[in-house]
Amino acid sequence: MQVVKLQEPYDNNLIPDGPIVLCLGFFDGVHRGHQAVIREGKRRAEKLGAKLAIMTLDRYPGIVFNNEENKDFAYLSSERKKLELFERFGVDLCYVVSFDEKLYTLSQQDFVEKYIVSLHAVCAVAGSDYTYGKMPYENGGDMSHLEGYANGRFEVVKVSHILDDGEKISSTRIRKALRKGNVKMAADLLGYSYETSGQVVHGFERGRKLGFPTLNLETKEPVMIPSEGVYAVFVRFEGEEKRYMGMASIGRNETFGSHFEKTIEINLLDFSDMVYGKNVFVEWIELLRGMKKFSGAKELIEQLNHDKERTRKILEKRN
Template sequence: MRPLVACRRRAGGVAAIDAGFGPCLCSGGGARGLCNFGFRRPLATERRPADGRGGEEEVSHTPASTPGVALTIGAFDGVHRGHQDLVSRMVAAAKREGLAPVCVTFDPDPEVVLHPEREHLSLSTVDERVRRLGALGVSQVEVIPFTRSVAHQAPEEFMEQLRSKHDVRALWMGPDFALGKDRSGTVDMLGQIGGKLGFRIMVVDVLLHHGRPISSTWVREALGAGDVRLAAELLGRPFCLDGIVLTGMRRGRQLGFPTANVVPPQGRARPADGVYFVRAVAPGDAGSEGQVDDQSWFGVANLGARPTFGEAEPLLEAHLLDYEGDLYGARLEVCFLDQLRGVRRFASVEELRLQIDRDIATARDLARNAIWTEIR
């Protein structure tokens, strides 16, 4: 079974690209090092009007003499590796130029308002988006309520409103970015608007994973196929779901494998039904200085229906390795590290029990792997 993140060697050694997982053990000798995750580092290009017609040129920047804002706008669903790259580049440039890095995002996701006929399953809550964007070093995350009236705004009107609140000096985006009514606020159009309002456009190439652009859609596809390892590579971290631990039917306890049961949150993307190797995290007790140290355990989780018992309601049931205690009423975050197998109906409860025994043995083998211990 291949590890969550596979290292690839290049001539001259391992390419060091920060993917958010920390150190791992690279294949071929087992020396500890940083992994090459197949990401291509893109270039940032400034686009600004030239003689009123727009244009593109490479520029060098000098620190701004007065305070201002470097801004980026987007849904940032999942805050995946592509989002992280864009925001990190903006933050680094803002520090060099003496600007404040600011992110603007929306709630709900624009897709929910623009296409209500489609099912939209988000990769993260708005609170998680704000927290993860803040962790990248931005000084402010502004959440704009997305409504039909916002969707129908002309791009210049939208940017004028932002400009009235933020002294925008640089607007950062990907090459396919667009905003405003009918997505008319393209990169070129925003360059013209920036010429009038006094900000420049910084365009960052999309981040590629093995030749394909990283996107929230691709993450959802990976989850839908049960490929949580690929989802983790695209996100830069394992995909997690959380919820309050509820009292269940206690079947796991009767089988000898007590579980913490969580109802998957509504409106959220989730992996395909199956049995997974997971890491579960619960808040610990506050320390002497008021800090809270999380507790975590590896485990085996069944996500989805329970066909052996004729139960179709989706449920997340996590058996935590070597845990003894009571988590009822606690908030539990379950992070998906690897799929062990699909969900299937067993001929008898005893056959199910034997399979769970094998699943737990596999999980213990994975938990002993040095690669996994780095993400406790």
């Protein structure tokens, strides 16, 4: 997949020749609703003999505008992960556009001219709530007005929302699930297991002393971490295909004191190598339990042995 980064005003020489079907949206998480947009775009591209392209933004608009409702916003996918998913779903070309003042002050018509027509789009595909151009969007920056701006130069396809249990699949709904630790619901809405990445760093080595050595992770990408608790997870090291079974703890080690920062620690079930400095990818499969302050090391070890047994059953079934 070819990736082209654009910043307003962009150089026209950056734009590849040839017709495209252009899917529009922010695509945070690339969930099942987004995948429906991409599938429709792919169907149209095959019909028209065009490449399948996506245009996304390098940051979430709500963060730039500092909207009150977005003060606790957290990404579901890094740019790296989004691009990986786009490629997995058959996208040929991805435009990543810098969301800055020069972009969001463009009129709706100017946005269409520069970011749809000039990209050689013969068809634009987006969800029914897609917005573009200068705010307020209700003055013309929604899907109901796009055909007027197109003026017959490209086809406009509006994709209806995908429902799950009668409710719209959305990035907001997935964030709510993750805040409750419901990684199984998040995976159902995403269409794949929720994943985060991190680097293995040195910790206090309490797990090793208890007989449960852990990988202590420092997160690098600005993505959401599930709520505090103990989870069954799969772990993959960067550059490797093999996945390892593990149980992950997100918490503050309250059994050993009340002053610790929140950490992510993962005990791999069949792994004992020293891997400090390595980057890992974590698939969050199922919440085992919430965090608990134990009376001491003995009670904690008993619980960890029970967690380990449950983890192995869950993950062996998934494998």
